[in-house]
Amino acid sequence: MDLQVQFGKRVKELRLAKGLSQEALALKAEVDRTYMTSVENGKRNVAIQNIGKIIAALDISIQDFFTTDIFEGIDE
Amino acid sequence: MDLQVQFGKRVKELRLAKGLSQEALALKAEVDRTYMTSVENGKRNVAIQNIGKIIAALDISIQDFFTTDIFEGIDE
DNA sequence: TCCATATGTGACTCATAGTCCGTTGACTTA
DNA sequence: TAAGTCAACGGACTATGAGTCACATATGGA
Numbered sequence A, B: 001m002d003l004q005v006q007f008g009k010r011v012k013e014l015r016l017a018k019g020l021s022q023e024a025l026a027l028k029a030e031v032d033r034t035y036m037t038s039v040e041n042g043k044r045n046v047a048i049q050n051i052g053k054i055i056a057a058l059d060i061s062i063q064d065f066f067t068t069d070i071f072e073g074i075d076e
Numbered sequence C: 001t002c003c004a005t006a007t008g009t010g011a012c013t014c015a016t017a018g019t020c021c022g023t024t025g026a027c028t029t030a
Numbered sequence D: 001t002a003a004g005t006c007a008a009c010g011g012a013c014t015a016t017g018a019g020t021c022a023c024a025t026a027t028g029g030a
Helices: A003-017 A022-029 A033-040 A048-057 A062-066 B003-017 B022-029 B033-040 B048-057 B062-066
Strands: none
Touching: A003 A022, A003 A033, A003 A062, A003 B048, A022 A033, A022 A048, A033 A048, A048 A062, A048 B003, A048 B048, A062 B062, B003 B022, B003 B033, B003 B062, B022 B033, B022 B048, B033 B048, B048 B062
């Protein structure tokens, strides 16, 4: 599985756990709603600045964000 | 401190620990030599695909890469 | 049925990610 | 004095990510 796909899955997982809509999270992260949609669906090769914004909006540390089975076994 | 700066520091730290030159790591990660320099110096807003390539070239898991004090306290 | 909320998609512009050519300076070894 | 390795930088270039929009779809409630 592609890393950008894994990233999207993780974002969606954490967003749903917080009971937020894509739009609410996008607002908090200061990105466009449709951009957030494509990130969650693994369509975007997100750059690290936006990764930081999104993780911060999820109220989780970088460490905790990446510490999950989703990121086991990167194909690349 | 900026996330892309923290990322660069972490890459450099792990690269030196492995005794690799920037060029050797760049070759392994399949990115440009000059690009690796600017990444380590926090000048690049690296996209997640290249983050994956670089971390893989460092022979470390995503989890372990981000589990370090360097990533404590993101300003964003 | 109508309306609001939530999500997804294709296309677009523009800034920049990333490559490839080279140079320079610091350091090391011969 | 070379001659080599390494890190950093720069200019020019191409590929692609950032950011936005119109529009579509699905759902649930009044």
